[in-house]
Amino acid sequence: MPKSKKEIISMDSISKIYHLGNNVVKALDDVSISIYENDFISIMGPSGSGKSTLMNMIGCLDVPTKGVYKFNNELISEMNDSQLANIRNEKIGFVFQTFNLLPKLTSLKNVEVPLIYSSLGKTKRLQRSEEALSIVGLSDRMDHKPSELSGGQRQRVAIARALVNKPSIILADEPTGNLDSKSGIEILNFFDELHKAGNTLIIVTHEESIARRAKRRVELFDGKIVVDE
């Protein structure tokens, strides 16, 4: 790992423990990982291995039971709900398997949603949303609703939404899981381009072919990182 790169995420001995009745479930068990600028990481592992929990943790959707999580040197593990929301809003771009677009809003309005939660004026918001949509090549679909778009197009809207706040990292959870293979490859090619453009990408997947595209591979098993190369 080239140490000259800036460290974005540093997780030190992170554990997430659930109590289900009398059972204690360790979704994450003493996990440590550092993620640097312009990394392209794949997170793999069988279901139940803790990769979703790790993903939620990185995405500041969840807080660890134990351990220290720093994002750009800010201590995430001690932030309150509102501070976490700000980190999610400004630093992280989410891409989901099921797209998670708001069905009643047009592409443009969907992309605009994260900007609504940051302090940005209406004209700036529109301008940035239009920019983001043109990056994913959907300038001609701005006024379409998700139901009027193909699966690949929907995922591109979601990527535009992830990019619109110029986040430090892009977190993608099985981004091609709901797409046909052609659209899937299209999206993955696009991720390659984003990486080349300097973005930091983390993709959760169980597909070997996707993992091979990433520059760094992290595998989880039983809540522990077993591979990081």
Added chain:
Amino acid sequence: MNRIINYLRDAIGGVLFYFGQTKLRTSLTLLGITVGVSSIIAIMTVLATFEKSYSGLVSEMKTNVFYITKDNPIQISFGSGDRNARNKPNITWSEYEQLKRSLTLTKHISATVAEEPSDRTISVGKNELKNRLTSFWGGDGDILSLNKYEIIGGRNISQQDIDNRTRVAMIGYDIKEELFPHSDPVGQTIKIDNLPFEIIGLLAPKGELLGQSMDAMIGIPISTFLQSFGGRHWRRADIMLLLESESMDTIDAATDEAVGVFRAIRKIPPGEENNFYIATNEQLMGTFEEFTGYLTIFIGLVAGISLLVAGIGIANIMLVSLTERIKEIGVRKALGARKIDIFLQFLIEAMLISIIGGIIGIILGLSFGNVIAFFLGQDPVIPFNWVFYSIQICASMGIIFGLYPAIKASNLNPIDSMRYE
């Protein structure tokens, strides 16, 4: 601050958009609020038109006038009415004459009888007055001036007319227009229930009061009225006394004197209650205000209940909307919405539903109330204070009933919510 302004604007836009998508459900919720608010506004509009006419009436009334009657002419008591009313003796002609001789502080005392607008037959030759309810008055020359009628032709009722019980009549302008459209009625003969009366005076038109024309009236001498229409026992028939003090300042002394003298005439022992009713114009106004006060409380209760039901409807629709949008809330949170953002989104929605419902209710209520007022012959009125209260009530209803769904929505966990299908 910029964030909040942006957020409010977007929330309102989003809410309006969302309403467009769920028209039927939202309309049904709106209906509850609309019914509640429109009923308040309609009734308050009607009441306001009456209050307007009433204050017109009040300004017409002289402040140095008081009445002696058998009973309070405005009965408003709910439930326990005045049970003794029927047992009270009539105010009779002879009592009037005794009172008239004894009072010193009263400038003038008039005896009068007014019938409710009745359908006695009124005719001139073969020409009969149809489809018009005419009020009949018995009185003296002062009754007309006390009620601010102006004579535009002929003469007033004189003391001689009263003493001799002459069959003469003063007629209102409506009667002239209908029965003597092209001629001077003064000096002509009019038949009331087949009794001939000579028309001695014509009154200037006065217009309407509380929806009734004040010009469909005929006034005849009180003595003639009692003899001709009072039946066999007319000497015992009930009359009303109008008394006028020298000025407003002496009205209290004049009423006190009148009470004392009338008690003496009736030989009421000290300590016993008056078996008659005496009131000044101002006291009569007070009764009317008391009446509208009761009505307002009653309407408030009815509207309160209907708004409570409507409010529960809002809470319900917000909870339905919440379960439908759990996933959306999760996504919004993942994209950076804070608790307060989601909370405000839901609260603003609830407020908007109820305010929109309220505004529709206000429009309907104003229209409905003014249509009623129109048919009652009143001028249109907008009760601005109630319009203002209604919007306030609706906004607070939105807050109160939207609070629980909004708190529930804001506390949703983003991870679980996004997985919710």
